[in-house]
Every structure is written in structure tokens, then in C-alpha cells.
Amino acid sequence: xxxxxxxxxxxxxxxxxxxxxxxxxxxxxxxxxxxxxxxxxxxxxxxxxxxxxxxxxxxxxxxxxxxxxxxxxxxxxxxxxxxxxxxxxxxxxxxxxxxxxxxxxxxxxxxxxxxxxxxxxxxxxxxxxxxxxxxxxxxxxxxxxxxxxxxxxxxxxxxxxxxxxxxxxxxxxxxxxxxxxxxxxxxxxxxxxxxxxxxxxxxxxxxxxxxxxxxxxxxxxxxxxxxxxxxxxxxxxxxxxxxxxxxxxxxxxxxxxxxxxxxxxxxxxxxxxxxxxxxxxxxxxxxxxxxxxxxxxxxxxxxxxxxxxxx
Amino acid sequence: xxxxxxxxxxxxxxxxxxxxxxxxxxxxxxxxxxxxxxxxxxxxxxxxxxxxxxxxxxxxxxxxxxxxxxxxxxxxxxxxxxxxxxxxxxxxxxxxxxxxxxxxxxxxxxxxxxxxxxxxxxxxxxxxxxxxxxxxxxxxxxxxxxxxxxxxxxxxxxxxxxxxxxxxxxxxxxxxxxxxxxxxxxxxxxxxxxxxxxxxxxxxxxxxxxxxxxxxxxxxxxxxxxxxxxxxxxxxxxxxxxxxxxxxxxxxxxxxxxxxxxxxxxxxxxxxxxxxxxxxxxxxxxxxxxxxxxxxxxxxxxxxxxxxxxxxxxxxxxxxxx
Numbered sequence: 207x208x209x210x211x212x213x214x215x216x217x218x219x220x221x222x223x224x225x226x227x228x229x230x231x232x233x234x235x236x237x238x239x240x241x242x243x244x245x246x247x248x249x250x251x252x253x254x255x256x257x258x259x260x261x262x263x264x265x266x267x268x269x270x271x272x273x274x275x276x277x278x279x280x281x282x283x284x285x286x287x288x289x290x291x292x293x294x295x296x297x298x299x300x301x302x303x304x305x306x307x308x309x310x311x312x313x314x315x316x317x318x319x320x321x322x323x324x325x326x327x328x329x330x331x332x333x334x335x336x337x338x339x340x341x342x343x344x345x346x347x348x349x350x351x352x353x354x355x356x357x358x359x360x361x362x363x364x365x366x367x368x369x370x371x372x373x374x375x376x377x378x379x380x381x382x383x384x385x386x387x388x389x390x391x392x393x394x395x396x397x398x399x400x401x402x403x404x405x406x407x408x409x410x411x412x413x414x415x416x417x418x419x420x421x422x423x424x425x426x427x428x429x430x431x432x433x434x435x436x437x438x439x440x441x442x443x444x445x446x447x448x449x450x451x452x453x454x455x456x457x458x459x460x461x462x463x464x465x466x467x468x469x470x471x472x473x474x475x476x477x478x479x480x481x482x483x484x485x486x487x488x489x490x491x492x493x494x495x496x497x498x499x500x501x502x503x504x505x506x507x508x509x510x511x512x513x514x515x516x517x
Numbered sequence: 518x519x520x521x522x523x524x525x526x527x528x529x530x531x532x533x534x535x536x537x538x539x540x541x542x543x544x545x546x547x548x549x550x551x552x553x554x555x556x557x558x559x560x561x562x563x564x565x566x567x568x569x570x571x572x573x574x575x576x577x578x579x580x581x582x583x584x585x586x587x588x589x590x591x592x593x594x595x596x597x598x599x600x601x602x603x604x605x606x607x608x609x610x611x612x613x614x615x616x617x618x619x620x621x622x623x624x625x626x627x628x629x630x631x632x633x634x635x636x637x638x639x640x641x642x643x644x645x646x647x648x649x650x651x652x653x654x655x656x657x658x659x660x661x662x663x664x665x666x667x668x669x670x671x672x673x674x675x676x677x678x679x680x681x682x683x684x685x686x687x688x689x690x691x692x693x694x695x696x697x698x699x700x701x702x703x704x705x706x707x708x709x710x711x712x713x714x715x716x717x718x719x720x721x722x723x724x725x726x727x728x729x730x731x732x733x734x735x736x737x738x739x740x741x742x743x744x745x746x747x748x749x750x751x752x753x754x755x756x757x758x759x760x761x762x763x764x765x766x767x768x769x770x771x772x773x774x775x776x777x778x779x780x781x782x783x784x785x786x787x788x789x790x791x792x793x794x795x796x797x798x799x800x801x802x803x804x805x806x807x808x809x810x811x812x813x814x815x816x817x818x819x820x821x822x823x824x825x826x827x828x829x830x831x832x833x834x835x836x837x838x839x
Contacts, residue, residue: 451762470783
């Protein structure tokens with residue numbers, strides 16, 4: 207035999223054999239088609255497999271969980287607050303046959319997920335209140351700074367009836383039946399980001415600023431009030447101290463005066479005439495001086511001898 | 518065999534057929550062994566797939582696998598701790614790390630439970646705990662981890678007041694985030710272990726920051742005003758107390774003085790009176806005269822008028838000397 211002929215036979219045989227085998231990676235699953243028509247439901251077992259060469263064709267799909275990251279949407283909540291909402295989802299190709307028939311590529315799957323999840327998200331969000339989207343539970347929040355009572359009451363009035371994770375679950379359960387027919391299983395949907403639209407955000411900033419300013423003003427006036435209180439206390443104590451001292455002093459003085467009067471009276475009462483005489487003489491000494499002109503009668507005790515001397 | 522002979526005849530005419538075969542086998546075995554050997558570094562494990570199917574996970578060290586694409590090796594660094602940053606990016610870590618100047622506020626701005634906005638930056642440290650899951654359960658684990666972290670931190674922050682987020686509850690938020698992220702990732706069977714989550718800069722949004730600072734300065738101002746008032750109080754009251762004591766002391770002094778003087782006067786009077794009593798008339802006269810002796814020299818003029826003389830007063834020009 208001609209060795210060239212052998213060579214051709216070997217090569218052809220090799221190609222056929224190679225084509226009969228296929229490898230499924232641990233992260234993959236496959237669909238076998240025969241003349242374009244799917245055979246069976248798909249194979250998920252990793253390893254080496256055999257097929258009819260050339261007649262059967264292998265289509266590979268991801269077996270792992272895949273991600274879908276939505277584009278942020280602007281949605282009004284049921285209490286008319288405009289927010290940006292960004293969701294993400296995990297999904298799997300759980301029915302490769304359906305997936306092959308309806309969707310084929312991951313890009314196409316993403317566009318289906320976009321359509322369905324965007325729609326359900328919009329429906330669910332617009333029928334819920336902002337507080338339910340932001341908060342998950344009615345956990346009791348605490349506040350460091352003394353808010354106005356009214357502000358606190360307003361915050362406490364906002365009661366969570368649904369909650370964030372329930373909203374995410376609702377979006378998932380509404381989306382799941384719609385996406386199932388594409389051979390896709392939604393593992394979960396989560397709300398990644400919630401943000402105010404710009405104009406609302408500015409307003410919230412303004413509100414936060416005015417809230418803080420109120421607190422600051424309160425601190426200041428509390429300081430002033432406290433200071434006034436202290437100064438008032440000081441004034442009162444001052445008055446108390448001063449008046450008490452005055453009272454005590456006056457009492458002491460009064461007692462002394464009374465005692466003095468008593469002492470004088472006791473002494474002078476022994477001979478009021480003599481007291482009068484003595485005191486009058488003393489008074490002369492003190493009241494008569496060089497500014498006085500004295501007119502005296504010749505019959506006065508002093509000058510009476512100028513007139514005559516009694517014998 | 519013809520073919521072989523032909524090759525032998527044309528290319529290697531001097532080497533015997535058997536020898537060639539032996540060398541071919543030796544080289545083939547050598548190639549098989551050399552290409553089949555692989556090393557797994559201490560921080561990694563090696564995952565071996567045979568014909569795509571997971572076969573085993575090998576520990577660090579030297580190992581053997583079947584080459585020629587039959588066994589496939591993937592090294593997974595399970596001991597390496599990886600880090601993801603949210604709200605900021607380190608460009609170059611170092612003594613003074615450089616951070617990206619880009620704005621990542623879309624990551625860091627989030628709504629709080631009292632419908633305010635907080636700016637939260639955080640990091641997540643994680644490692645691969647299950648190489649099988651890491652490779653075969655989720656595709657693109659890094660971006661999944663980022664999404665999960667954003668959703669978890671936001672959900673936890675969403676249940677807290679802005680005060681709690683910024684001031685009070687930072688550690689609690691981090692702890693809860695770790696638990697919740699781990700739970701979600703375990704549900705995904707991601708094969709990831711969250712080592713830690715740390716909140717970095719947690720601030721009010723830039724625009725609101727000055728107002729937050731104002732609160733702080735107002736708080737300090739309050740303290741200062743109060744302290745100033747206390748200071749004044751502490752200056753004035755002790756002084757007043759001192760003055761009060763002085764007033765009382767002075768009053769006591771006055772009292773002693775007054776009583777002593779009265780007693781002195783009284784005693785003096787009694788002494789004098791006692792003497793006077795024994796010689797009333799003489800003493801009286803003497804006292805009178807002594808007084809006049811003292812008084813009269815001081816007086817400028819003394820008019821002596823006879824008691825019978827009437828109407829003298831008009832004749833005196835009393836105001837003349839003044």
C-alpha cells in the first residue's frame with residue numbers, strides 16, 4: 207500500500223474520533239443538537255463524553271451563577287418621592303434546552319432580564335412608600351443630639367409596613383414566573399442603591415442643614431440660659447450675703463446702742479440735776495469760741511463781784 | 518513498518534532501529550513526567566480537573582498530573598486576603614497612601630433610616646475558603662462580592678439614623694454587615710469567607726458638613742459661656758462673703774466701742790458725782806468758774822450789761838465784726 211494513502215486514512219480517523227469526543231468543564235452544561243434539533247434536555251455532568259461525530263453538535267452554556275447588574279432607574283414612590291433605584295440579580299441557566307431555544311446567548315438573556323426586572327421593579331417601587339424602600343425593620347433608632355420634638359415625632363410617624371428585603375423578595379417573586387420560560391432561574395434580586403434624584407437631594411441637604419442649625423442654635427441658647435441662670439444665682443446669693451451681713455451688723459449695733467443707753471440712764475438717773483449742770487458746762491466749752499460775742503448780766507455768778515462784794 | 522524503515526534508511530543510516538525506539542520511549546517518559554509535575558505555593562491550593570471534571574484539590578508542594586490537556590490545574594490562593602474598597606480607591610498603598618481623586622460618591626452616598634443622607638466609605642477583606650465553590654459555583658466572584666457588600670451595608674445603614682451611622686453605631690454597623698454578607702454569600706455558595714468589614718470615613722455629605730461642624734462649635738460655645746458664668750460666680754461670691762464678714766466685724770467693733778464708751782462715761786459721771794455729793798455747793802461753783810475760765814478767753818468780746826439797763830441790744834452793732 208502507498209504510505210500516503212495510509213496517512214490520509216489515519217488523519218481522517220483521528221478527526222472523526224476527536225469529533226466524537228467532547229469535554230464538559232465543571233462550570234459548563236451542554237445541549238446536543240442533531241441537524242439543528244435538540245436531543246434530550248441537556249447534560250450537566252462534567253467530564254469526557256461521546257457523540258455521533260459531525261451529525262451531533264455541542265452547545266456550551268454556563269452552569270455557574272451569573273450576575274445581572276441593572277441600570278439605575280428613576281422611579282416615584284407611592285408617596286411621590288423621586289428616587290434612583292439600582293438593583294442587581296443572580297441568575298442561572300437552569301434549563302439549557304429552553305434557554306437554547308428561546309435565548310441562546312447571555313447577552314440576549316441580559317436584555318430579557320433588563321426588560322422584566324425593570325418592569326416589575328417599577329411596579330413594586332411605585333406602589334410602596336419611600337420609608338419601606340429605605341428601611342427594613344422598625345428598629346428603634348437613637349439620636350445623639352437633641353432634635354426638636356416635632357422632628358423626632360415626624361421620624362417616628364414613619365412606620366415600616368413592608369421593608370426593604372420584602373420589597374426585593376416581591377420583585378423577585380413577580381419576575382421569576384416571567385423569566386422562567388427562558389430557562390432562567392432567578393436566584394435573588396437585591397436593591398443595591400437607593401438615592402434621591404438631584405433636586406430632592408438638594409432639598410434633603412437643606413433640611414439636614416436647617417436641622418443641624420436648629421440644634422446648634424439650641425445649644426447656644428442653652429448656653430446663654432445656663433449662664434443667665436448662674437449669674438442670677440450669683441445675684442441672689444450676693445443680695446442674700448450682703449443683706450444678711452447688714453442685718454447682723456445692725457442688730458449688733460442696735461444691741462450695743464441699747465446697752466449704752468441703759469448704762470447712761472443708770473448712771474445719770476442717780477442725779478439728773480447734776481448731770482444737767484455738768485453736761486451744760488461741758489457744752490459751753492464746746493460751743494463757745496472766738497466767733498461768739500457774749501453779753502452777760504452783771505448779776506451773773508461770775509460778774510456779780512464787779513458790782514459789789516457781799517459782806 | 519515500511520514507512521519506518523524508509524525513514525531509518527534515509528535519515529539515520531548508522532543507528533540501529535532498536536536503539537532509536539528506546540530513546541524515543543525514554544524521551545517520551547521524560548516529557549510526560551516533566552510536563553506533568555507542578556508546584557503548589559504555600560498560600561495556594563491546586564484544583565485538578567480531569568477532562569473538565571473536578572478531580573481533587575491538592576495542598577502546597579510538588580505534585581503530578583496527567584499532561585497533554587487531560588488534567589487541568591487551577592491554582593487558587595486560599596490564604597491570600599483580598600481587599601475591596603468602597604467610596605474610595607487606593608492608587609498606591611504606603612506610608613502615605615495615595616488615593617484616587619475621582620468621585621466615588623455614587624458608591625458612598627446612602628439614605629439613612631431618618632431619610633437623611635450619609636457618606637460612608639468602607640472596606641471588605643475576604644479570602645477564598647472553598648476553592649471548588651469559588652471556581653465552579655459563581656462566575657466573577659469579585660463583582661458579586663461588591664454588589665452584595667453595597668446592598669448589605671446600605672440595608673443596614675437604612676435602618677439607622679444619620680446620628681447612629683456617623684457617630685454612635687459605627688462598629689455595630691460593621692459587625693452586622695460582616696454577618697449579613699457572610700450569610701448572603703453562603704446562600705450563594707460562593708466559597709468566600711468575609712474576614713472583616715471596616716467603616717472608614719463616615720461623614721455627612723460635603724454640603725451638610727459645615728452645619729454638622731457648627732453643632733460641634735455651638736456645643737463648645739455653650740460650654741464656654743457656662744464656664745465663663747461660673748468663673749464670674751466664683752470670683753464674686755467669695756469676695757462678697759468676705760465683705761459681709763468685714764461688715765459684721767465692723768459692727769462688732771462699733772458695739773464694743775459704744776458700750777465701752779458708755780460705761781466709761783457712766784463711770785466718770787459716777788466718780789465725779791460721788792465727789793460732788795460731799796461738797797455740793799463748792800464743787801458746783803468751782804466747776805462753773807473753771808468752765809468760764811476756759812471759755813471766756815476764747816470769746817472776742819464780752820459785753821457786761823447791768824440787769825437794770827433796758828434796750829441795750831439795739832445799740833450794739835452785732836454784725837460789725839463779721
